[in-house]
Amino acid sequence: TRFERCGSTASSKITAAPMVYVRGEEMTAYVMDLIRSRWIEPRVDVGGWETFDLRAKNRDDTEDRVLRDVIEAGKRIKAIFKEPTVTPTADQVKRLGLRKSWGSPNGAMRRGWNGITISRDTIHIDGVELGYKKPVLFERHAVGGEYSAGYKNVGKGKLTTTFTPSEGPDAGKTVVVDEREIVDEEAAVVTYHNPYDNVHDLARFFFGRCLEAKVTPYVVTKKTVFKWQEPFWQIMRTVFDEEFKAQFVAAGVMKEGEELVHLLSDAATMKLVQWRQGGFGMAAHNYDGDVLTDELAQVHKSPGFITSNLVGVHEDGTLIKEFEASHGTVADMDEARLRGEETSLNPLGMVEGLIGAMNHAADVHNIDRDRTHAFTTKMRTVIHQLFREGKGTRDLCGPSGLTTEQFIDAVAERLDA
Amino acid sequence: TRFERCGSTASSKITAAPMVYVRGEEMTAYVMDLIRSRWIEPRVDVGGWETFDLRAKNRDDTEDRVLRDVIEAGKRIKAIFKEPTVTPTADQVKRLGLRKSWGSPNGAMRRGWNGITISRDTIHIDGVELGYKKPVLFERHAVGGEYSAGYKNVGKGKLTTTFTPSEGPDAGKTVVVDEREIVDEEAAVVTYHNPYDNVHDLARFFFGRCLEAKVTPYVVTKKTVFKWQEPFWQIMRTVFDEEFKAQFVAAGVMKEGEELVHLLSDAATMKLVQWRQGGFGMAAHNYDGDVLTDELAQVHKSPGFITSNLVGVHEDGTLIKEFEASHGTVADMDEARLRGEETSLNPLGMVEGLIGAMNHAADVHNIDRDRTHAFTTKMRTVIHQLFREGKGTRDLCGPSGLTTEQFIDAVAERLDA
Numbered sequence: 001t002r003f004e005r006c007g008s009t010a011s012s013k014i015t016a017a018p019m020v021y022v023r024g025e026e027m028t029a030y031v032m033d034l035i036r037s038r039w040i041e042p043r044v045d046v047g048g049w050e051t052f053d054l055r056a057k058n059r060d061d062t063e064d065r066v067l068r069d070v071i072e073a074g075k076r077i078k079a080i081f082k083e084p085t086v087t088p089t090a091d092q093v094k095r096l097g098l099r100k101s102w103g104s105p106n107g108a109m110r111r112g113w114n115g116i117t118i119s120r121d122t123i124h125i126d127g128v129e130l131g132y133k134k135p136v137l138f139e140r141h142a143v144g145g146e147y148s149a150g151y152k153n154v155g156k157g158k159l160t161t162t163f164t165p166s167e168g169p170d171a172g173k174t175v176v177v178d179e180r181e182i183v184d185e186e187a188a189v190v191t192y193h194n195p196y197d198n199v200h201d202l203a204r205f206f207f208g209r210c211l212e213a214k215v216t217p218y219v220v221t222k223k224t225v226f227k228w229q230e231p232f233w234q235i236m237r238t239v240f241d242e243e244f245k246a247q248f249v250a251a252g253v254m255k256e257g258e259e260l261v262h263l264l265s266d267a268a269t270m271k272l273v274q275w276r277q278g279g280f281g282m283a284a285h286n287y288d289g290d291v292l293t294d295e296l297a298q299v300h301k302s303p304g305f306i307t308s309n310l311v312g313v314h315e316d317g318t319l320i321k322e323f324e325a326s327h328g329t330v331a332d333m334d335e336a337r338l339r340g341e342e343t344s345l346n347p348l349g350m351v352e353g354l355i356g357a358m359n360h361a362a363d364v365h366n367i368d369r370d371r372t373h374a375f376t377t378k379m380r381t382v383i384h385q386l387f388r389e390g391k392g393t394r395d396l397c398g399p400s401g402l403t404t405e406q407f408i409d410a411v412a413e414r415l416d417a
Numbered sequence: 418t419r420f421e422r423c424g425s426t427a428s429s430k431i432t433a434a435p436m437v438y439v440r441g442e443e444m445t446a447y448v449m450d451l452i453r454s455r456w457i458e459p460r461v462d463v464g465g466w467e468t469f470d471l472r473a474k475n476r477d478d479t480e481d482r483v484l485r486d487v488i489e490a491g492k493r494i495k496a497i498f499k500e501p502t503v504t505p506t507a508d509q510v511k512r513l514g515l516r517k518s519w520g521s522p523n524g525a526m527r528r529g530w531n532g533i534t535i536s537r538d539t540i541h542i543d544g545v546e547l548g549y550k551k552p553v554l555f556e557r558h559a560v561g562g563e564y565s566a567g568y569k570n571v572g573k574g575k576l577t578t579t580f581t582p583s584e585g586p587d588a589g590k591t592v593v594v595d596e597r598e599i600v601d602e603e604a605a606v607v608t609y610h611n612p613y614d615n616v617h618d619l620a621r622f623f624f625g626r627c628l629e630a631k632v633t634p635y636v637v638t639k640k641t642v643f644k645w646q647e648p649f650w651q652i653m654r655t656v657f658d659e660e661f662k663a664q665f666v667a668a669g670v671m672k673e674g675e676e677l678v679h680l681l682s683d684a685a686t687m688k689l690v691q692w693r694q695g696g697f698g699m700a701a702h703n704y705d706g707d708v709l710t711d712e713l714a715q716v717h718k719s720p721g722f723i724t725s726n727l728v729g730v731h732e733d734g735t736l737i738k739e740f741e742a743s744h745g746t747v748a749d750m751d752e753a754r755l756r757g758e759e760t761s762l763n764p765l766g767m768v769e770g771l772i773g774a775m776n777h778a779a780d781v782h783n784i785d786r787d788r789t790h791a792f793t794t795k796m797r798t799v800i801h802q803l804f805r806e807g808k809g810t811r812d813l814c815g816p817s818g819l820t821t822e823q824f825i826d827a828v829a830e831r832l833d834a
Contacts, residue, residue, distance in 0.1 A: 150578060150595020151645040157582040159594070161567060161608040165574040177576070177606055178567020184612040186652075188645035189594055191578040191608045195601040222704075228568040228605035235603075269686070269712035287639075291708060295686035 014375055015368040017361035018048040020073045024083030025055045026329035027337065031347050031404060032083050035354070038412040043375060044358075048367075050077065054105065056088045060098040067105050071112035078314060079361035080322035081354050084329045106310075107147070113312030113320040115142030116198045117205060120293040120326060122278065123305045123352050127388040128396060131300030132278030135213055138296060139206045139282070140289025141232075142310060144194035147286060151190045157182050159189050194285065196231045201313060202283065203239035210281040211244060214253050218261050220268045220284040220292065232285060233262055265292070272296055293326075303327040304349045304395065309356060318364060323356040325349035343404045344394035348383060355380060382414040431792055432785040434778035435465040437490045441500030442472045443746035444754065448764050448821060449500050452771070455829040460792060461775075465784075467494065471522065473505045477515040484522050488529035495731060496778035497739035498771050501746040523727075524564070530729030530737040532559030533615045534622060537710040537743060539695065540722045540769050544805040545813060548717030549695030552630055555713060556623045556699070557706025558649075559727060561611035564703060568607045574599050576606050611702065613648045618730060619700065620656035627698040628661060631670050635678050637685045637701040637709065649702060650679055682709070689713055710743075720744040721766045721812065726773060735781060740773040742766035760821045761811035765800060772797060799831040 023029060040046060052070045059066055074080045087104045088096065109115070117139040122132050161177040182189065210217040219236045223229040240260045248254040263271060265288045271280075272295050284292055297306040308326035311319055327349055337343045355376040362372035386392050386402075391410055394401035402410060440446060457463060469487045476483055491497045504521045505513065526532070534556040539549050578594040599606065627634040636653045640646040657677045665671040680688060682705045688697075689712050701709055714723040725743035728736055744766055754760045772793040779789035803809050803819075808827055811818035819827060 146639075146643050149643070149645075150597065151643075152580060152592075152594045153645055153648060154580055155582060156584050157580055159578065159580050159608065159610060161576065161578040161606070163569060163571055163574055163576050163599075163606060165572060167573050175569075177569045178608040180567065180610065182580075182610055182612070184614040186613040186648055188611040188613065188648065189578070189580060189608070190610065190643075190645055191576065191595040191597075191606070193576060193597065193599055193607065194605040195599070196603040196605065197601040222563075226563050226566070226568075226607075228566075228570055228607055231570060231603055231605065266708050266711040269708050270715035273690070273712065273715040288708075291683050291686050291705075294683040295690065295712060298687035298690040 013045040014043060014371045016044045016046045016048050016358065017079070017365040017367035017372070018050070018077045019357055019361040020070060020077050020080040021046075021049045021051045022070055022080065022082035022085075023051060023053045023055065024085040024329060026084075026086065026331050027334035027343070027345055028084045028325065028327075028329050028350060029055075030334065030337065031345050031408070032350060032354075034405070034408045035347060035351065038408050039379060039415060040354075042412075043415065044372075054082070054085050056086050056092065056098060056102055057096055059102045060096075060100070063099075064102060067108055070105075071108060074109070074113055074320060074322065075314065077361075078318055078320045078364050079357050080320070081357035082322060082324040083350065084325055084327065086329055086331075109310060109322060110142050110312070113310065113322065114198075114314070115310050115312045116201050117283075117311050118142050118289065118293075119209070119307065119309040119311060120289075120296065121307045122296070122300045123307060123348060125348070125387050125396075126384045128384075130305050132276055134278035135215060136275075136278050136296060136300070137206075137209055137213060137215060137281035138284075138289065138293050139202060139209075140284060140293055141194075141199070141202060141286045142312070143198070143286065144192070144196075145286035146190065146192050149190050149192035151188060153186070153188050154182055155185050155187070161191055194228070194232070196235060198313070199232055199235040200239055203236045204243065205311060205319075206236075206281065206283045207240055207244040207248075211247055211251060211253065213281070214251060215279045215281050216253060216261075217248075217281045217283070218263045218268070218271075220263045220265055220282050220288060222265045222288070223262075224264060229285065236260070236283065268292055269295060272299055297326060302395070304346055306349070307352055307356070309353075319360075321356070321360045323353035323360075325353050337404075344401060344407070345404045346393040346395045347407075351379065351383065378415065379411070382411050385414070386410055430462040431460060431788045433461050433463045433465050433775060434496070434782040434784035434789070435467070435494045436774055436778040437487060437494050437497040438463075438466045438468045439487055439497065439499035439502075440468060440470045440472065441502040441746060443501075443503065443748050444751035444760070444762055445501040445742065445744075445746050445767060446472075447751065447754065448762050448825070449767060449771075451822070451825045452764060452768065455825050456796060456832060457771075459829075460832065461789075471499070471502050473503050473509065473515060473519055474513055476519045477513075477517070480516075481519060484525055487522075488525060491526070491530055491737060491739065492731065494778075495735055495737045495781050496774050497737070498774035499739060499741040500767070501742055501744065503746055503748075526727060526739060527559050527729070530727065530739065531615075531731070532727055532729045533618050534700075534728050535559050535706065535710075536626070536724065536726040536728060537706075537713065538724045539713070539717045540724060540765060542765070542804050542813075543801045545801070547722050549693055551695035552632060553692075553695050553713060553717070554623075554626055554630060554632060554698035555701075555706065555710050556619060556626075557701060557710055558611075558616070558619060558703045559729070560615070560703065561609070561613075562703035563607065563609050566607050566609035568605060570603070570605050571599055572602050572604070578608055611645070611649070613652060615730070616649055616652040617656055620653045621660065622728060622736075623653075623698065623700045624657055624661040624665075628664055628668060628670065630698070631668060632696045632698050633670060633678075634665075634698045634700070635680045635685075635688075637680045637682055637699050637705060639682045639705070640679075641681060646702065653677070653700065654679075685709055686712060689716055714743060719812070721763055723766070724769055724773070726770075736777075738773070738777045740770035740777075742770050754821075761818060761824070762821045763810040763812045764824075768796065768800065795832065796828070799828050802831070803827055
């Protein structure tokens with residue numbers, strides 16, 4: 001109510017630690033505006049946030065300088081929240097009058113922040129069953145694989161791949177990695193590499209999170225056939241055995257004598273369907289992680305209930321964390337809204353991203369930590385309460401659930417209680 | 418009963434067309450022996466079958482000549498049934514006294530028979546719900562991708578991939594496909610190719626099957642990011658538009674003006690979870706198909722209810738088809754059996770393989786076709802009947818279901834009725 005809100009005067013507001021806030025577009029931007037103005041800003045002084053407009057139009061107007069600015073600011077500030085953005089189709093390029101189709105910003109962010117992993121975990125609502133009963137934690141190696149492959153579509157001929165070490169006893173001595181005749185009229189040839197140096201960091205981050213959540217970790221590869229993936233497993237296992245095994249036993253997550261388990265990627269697709277009870281973690285290569293986390297999202301009802309956090313590492317060793325919803329801009333719903341129709345967007349995926357970013361910002365900059373964590377916890381608790389009471393959005397509460405705006409109001413009201 | 422069986426005299430037996438029968442081991446070999454002796458041989462003269470022993474011990478004894486013989490016979494005879502075989506672990510190599518660990522025979526079979534696709538479809542039991550309500554058809558491109566990659570685990574240095582066309586205006590002119598610095602102490606470098614010439618055959622086979630089953634076809638790639646996969650989609654779409662579109666409309670599977678739909682591989686993992694009603698087909702690259710069909714199997718209850726048929730093409734243009742169950746040798750159950758415990762193996766996956774092979778053999782050699790098809794249809798019908806009546810194996814009928822041997826008997830009895 002008005003009286004209570006006046007009670008929280010500016011001076012008693014929580015001070016938000018510095019954070020990069022990346023604005024997106026369409027339905028999700030509309031909802032985040034409401035959340036900022038109704039939930040956050042009355043209670044939190046967000047003067048420390050640096051906001052960037054990553055809408056396709058602005059990327060076009062700035063010739064993508066805004067993306068470089070986001071990356072620079074992210075390096076400096078280390079906590080980033082990003083709203084869903086549009087990667088324009090040919091149609092949208094035309095309609096929005098863009099000079100070109102600006103690609104996904106993900107690659108640039110991963111490189112710019114020295115990405116180690118994209119964490120995609122199940123989101124749970126206390127007392128509401130989605131897919132998995134207990135949490136599932138997933139680490140997708142943020143680099144390597146076919147995403148940055150060199151390739152060519154070719155006809156008949158000879159393909160040769162060579163490697164020349166620049167260090168060690170064989171420095172400068174070129175060896176043939178692969179040589180093959182292409183006998184088809186039409187073929188694709190592909191070369192890529194998997195960098196493994198940061199897998200040590202990935203391992204520590206993954207096992208640390210599994211330990212904290214008390215879930216059993218699994219390492220996923222196709223190493224029995226794709227033999228070059230062996231180091232991924234070896235590094236993970238070594239870090240586990242040397243630094244984590246005893247802790248997992250002490251925490252009662254694993255039994256004395258139990259070993260870290262490897263799963264083949266194809267078997268992992270089966271486990272994601274089978275293990276509905278949850279309570280496990282998986283770490284995988286980049287492409288496997290891409291595919292498996294989408295399966296995970298669907299088994300857990302929808303991409304609305306999965307996090308998507310890019311974790312990178314600053315030169316000074318601190319973690320850079322970028323948080324976003326794992327869904328898009330929900331364009332269909334935005335069109336309905338613009339036609340004046342009622343909508344009911346569940347904002348939980350974005351709110352979990354915002355909570356993660358605000359908490360990480362408070363932690364890394366050590367500014368108003370306790371009050372920030374208390375506020376974000378309350379925000380989550382209130383949302384869960386409403387869903388339990390059937391006063392959530394219609395994706396979970398059915399036709400009697402609240403509209404987008406009603407839900408924003410209902411949460412805002414309880415945040416003051 | 419004895420009287421009825423005597424009624425079907427040797428002279429009235431069905432003549433099985435020539436077929437390669439590959440013997441495997443453990444529980445599945447035990448069950449197939451029962452099926453051959455109780456279901457098949459009393460009713461079918463299998464004198465035209467050529468049987469090969471592909472047990473690990475025999476591969477070792479023959480220095481894998483037996484596998485080469487299988488491939489040679491398969492080329493000649495074009496219809497192959499294969500029981501599950503063991504790919505020996507280090508432990509088994511020791512225990513069985515093998516000279517070496519003989520790898521999976523799959524690669525050699527795919528190359529030897531000029532493999533186009535591995536078809537993995539859902540198996541259904543009339544009146545019993547497994548996972549998908551209607552059939553799901555899947556084609557996994559049988560060649561290409563990382564399975565035959567060249568690779569090396571390296572440190573810092575320079576990786577160069579070049580291609581030299583052997584035909585056309587640029588014949589002999591070497592171009593650089595990819596050049597990159599490896600900056601990690603530990604990395605993997607990988608080169609592979611996707612041959613696309615046989616995708617035309619894959620397309621015809623896939624769309625033909627979808628049309629016959631009246632299911633909607635989808636083509637799955639990651640081509641928006643892995644741009645070199647574009648030809649896979651283009652070939653599929655061209656074959657569809659030119660040869661199949663009108664037929665799909667005429668059959669009422671698609672509407673006038675509807676286009677063939679492309680799915681991204683990550684989205685496909687979601688559709689496999691969402692589309693439980695079934696009634697669709699997917700065709701994908703080799704590795705995507707590997708991963709997606711395992712997910713498909715699990716959503717459809719287990720790998721016991723998915724087919725696994727390798728389709729290759731002979732130089733004379735006829736299709737070589739190799740049929741197998743998509744599960745392994747069920748070693749645990751074999752150990753229980755050898756300890757004298759009751760077991761209950763559902764043989765449906767293997768029987769569907771045998772049915773497929775016998776039908777294809779009859780078709781391709783045009784020997785006793787109608788009676789063969791009638792017999793295999795009856796075998797399937799009887800099995801489905803028993804499951805519906807709760808007289809199936811315990812995986813589906815619970816503890817009151819039949820043992821392995823009881824089920825074999827029950828089917829045998831009804832086959833004479």
